[in-house]
Amino acid sequence: MTTVAARPPFTETPFGAGEFAxxxxxxxxxxxxxxxxxxxxxxxxxxxxxxxxxxxxxxxxxxxxxxxxxxxxxxxxxxxxxxxxxxxxxxxxxxxxxxxxxxxxxxxxxxxxxxxxxxxxxxxxxxxxxxxxxxxxxxxxxxxxxxxxxxxxxxxxxxxxxxxxxxxxxxxxxxxxxxxxxxxxxxxxxxxxxxxxxxxxxxxxxxxxxxxxxxxxxxxxxxxxxxxxxxxxxxxxxxxxxxxxxxxxxxxxxxxxxxxxxxxxxxxxxxxxxxxxxxLADRAGPAAAGAGLAGPVGLAWRLQRGSLLAWTIGFGLYGLLIGGAVQSIGGMLDDSGTLKDVVTSLGGSADLEKSFIAYAITMLAAAAAAYSVSSVLRLHEEENSGRAETVLAAAVGRVRYASSHLLFAVAGPAVALLVCGLGIGVVWGATEGGTADKIGQSLGAVAVQLPAVWVLTAVAMLLFGVVPKYAALAWAVLSAMIVVFLLGSLGGLPQWMLDLVPFIHPPKLPGAAFAPAPLAWLLAVAAAGLAVGVLAFRRRDLR
Structure with a gap:
């Protein structure tokens, strides 16, 4: 005969040294x-x-x-x-x-x-x-x-x-x-x-x-x-x-x-x-998936929508604050002749209020790049967790799967920045007049920064596709670019180093002259990086 010992009831034990072993x-x-x-x-x-x-x-x-x-x-x-x-x-x-x-x-x-x-x-x-x-x-x-x-x-x-x-x-x-x-x-x-x-x-x-x-x-x-x-x-x-x-x-x-x-x-x-x-227990889902979850794009939307909403709201609120600060910033900047030289070196205009908007939008573009990098690295997280393997075991190709997440990594920053530009233009126009014109200038200023943001998207995808073990280094690349940009505003850095920062190249709208050539080069670099990254992901083994 086999006897089974009764299982003692669960009791909470006080904190002990063994818990920290x-x-x-x-x-x-x-x-x-x-x-x-x-x-x-x-x-x-x-x-x-x-x-x-x-x-x-x-x-x-x-x-x-x-x-x-x-x-x-x-x-x-x-x-x-x-x-x-x-x-x-x-x-x-x-x-x-x-x-x-x-x-x-x-x-x-x-x-x-x-x-x-x-x-x-x-x-x-x-x-x-x-x-x-x-x-x-x-x-x-x-x-x-x-x-x-x-x-x-x-x-x-x-x-x-x-x-x-x-x-x-x-x-x-x-x-x-x-x-x-x-x-x-x-x-x-x-x-x-x-x-x-x-x-x-x-x-x-x-x-x-x-x-x-x-x-x-x-x-x-x-x-x-x-x-x-x-x-x-x-x-x-x-x-x-x-x-x-x-x-x-x-x-x-x-x-x-x-x-x-x-x-x-x-x-x-x-x-x-x-x-x-x-x-907090997980909320029970519906018995059958809705049409919005059909396919990899629906899955990516389900995974990315929370971040997209949060970043968009944050950028919108920050845009309202920037628009409200424009009037007071003009007098503040006028007090420093050195600052005018800094604005000129960064491609700004003689209109210091517009140059302040251009500089603020450039820094927000760096933040949008952080959001984009995070969206790309969602692919890395899905792969490490094993969920990507389950999805790819079905009738879903790797290019289609990666593209579904890249859609949000590319479009998400555009949505957030455009909402920010709208907020800047509305408040700026309300305080100085000409709201329609101010909104147009602000939207143009954020739009020209998008190719620079997408270069960082390509860097993250390239690292994920070629060397997934070091995909997180995309954060280090972005951080280094931000530091170089900030130091470059003070002068003393060689031009070749400044040229490595994509946020320096777009025309500093509003105020500066529009130049399409830098945007075309940035778009070409971003497209090439994304293509190489996706193809590398298609050919390599899953981790």
Whole structure:
């Protein structure tokens, strides 16, 4: 006779050392996988504020110019909503004003890093294989958080050191670096919570980025108003530390407390849920697929529509802010003769308001390229998860499958930028008159940047098709181009290096003369890269 022992009922166990067993190994694995990406974003984000200081030194050489800059900014609710208030006319405060965008940028990097090493690992089944060994339940999450927090700390240290190297006060430099690291800490912890709540990496990123977008909106509305609402946003806390303007060190306690609470919540949620599942159950789908899901294009639409909607809304709102800032920016730029030379070197016009729009749209084009790269790399994610193999096992060719995602990688940035251009034109026209003409100029300005965006789309597809193992290097290429573009605006870089950045070549509309030749070359390069990438994907083995 065979006897079967009764299975004891499930009981929750308190946190123990065994749950963290293997944390060192998981951290080393995370470091190994992110040995290029993590140091890259930490260094780039850490150095960007110092580059901003250098540019401000060149553009505003006297204290009178800095005072005028601060006064003009304080009178523009649109500029305050975009970047936050200027708390002092000191060089450090003015120079790090726009660098406050780094708080959001490091938040994005932290979210992507945490989700990549937690929810993606569960979604692909690798976490289950690792968990079947002597690795504890919390080891993977702990390794991901240690990597993210460590990279954020490195970014903060690099930021503080580079600011001090520009002869800024030590206290303000350390405060800005601490705020930068604190933002990475908080949003890394929020991403960890999102990874426990959702059942998929795409949803986890959506939840975290939705929280980030809400925090930005609350901060923007609060700063444009009486400032009270800003205290309900972690991004507002970073600004309220006020580097170089009688620093408020106690605000760091708020960031530390929120980060610690979110981290503890993430561990508690991980402890109580099943591996591979989320706290929110998946919504049951219909019994039969609708006509919209027929074919690879329908599948790609289902996978890409959330990102397309989010980016389009974000670009539209930013376009409204840019349009509202045009009037005040003209007087601000007129105070600096050096800035006029910079505008001319970048292909701008003598009309500084139009040149401001052209420069802002160029930077938004770089952001649109990031969206496009993300859309292309969705192919890489589908392949790594094994879902691409299932789709391609049916009557779907590889070229058709890849083209379905490339459709959104090419058309998505166009939609987002055109909505942004429409927002700029509407507000610009409402404040200065001639709305129809202003809308036409703004739409033309964003349209000429699309070939440059598509060059980055081609780079991502080329890497995915030829060397899929290194497809993520498309982010490094984009980051390097942005840095070269920003440094090129200050002069000193050789022309051949500037020519490698596609965003430099389109005519700087509105204001500059239209030149079709650069657009034709950019379109040719993009088309060739896309074609080679698709053909390479068609011929290689799936991973």
């Amino acid at each position: 293997g944390t060192g190994q998981m951290l080393r694995l995370s470091l190994r996988r992110d040995r290029v990406i993590a140091p890259l974003w930490a260094l780039l984000i850490g150095l960007m504020p110092a580059l901003q200081i250098v540019s401000i030194k060149d553009l505003y050489s006297t204290q009178q110019q800095l005072d005028q800059f601060a006064a003009t900014t304080a009178a523009s609710p649109a500029l305050i909503a975009m970047y936050g208030p200027v708390f002092s006319s000191a060089l450090g405060s003015i120079g790090t004003w726009k660098a406050g965008a780094m708080y959001a940028l490091i938040a994005i990097a932290a979210v992507l890093t945490v989700v990549r090493h937690t929810r993606v690992e569960e979604e692909t089944g690798r976490a289950e294989l690792v968990g079947a060994t002597s690795i504890g339940r919390f080891a993977g999450l702990t390794g991901a958080l240690l990597l993210t927090y460590g990279a954020a700390a490195v970014a903060g240290i690099v930021c503080a050191a580079s600011l001090m190297a520009t002869d800024l006060p030590v206290a303000g430099s350390v405060a800005f670096g601490a705020a930068l690291a604190g933002s990475g800490f908080v949003w890394g912890a929020i991403a960890a919570v999102a990874a426990q709540v959702s059942s998929g990496a795409r949803i986890a990123r959506g939840v975290a980025f939705a929280a980030l977008g809400a925090a930005f909106a609350v901060r923007a509305v609060g700063d444009a108003g009486n400032g009270v609402l800003s205290w309900f946003s972690p991004l507002g806390w970073c600004l309220q530390i006020r580097p170089f303007a009688q620093e408020r060190w106690w605000v760091l306690i708020l960031l530390a407390a929120l980060g610690a609470l979110a981290t503890a919540l993430a561990y508690q949620l991980l402890r109580t849920r099943d591996l591979g599942a989320g706290m």
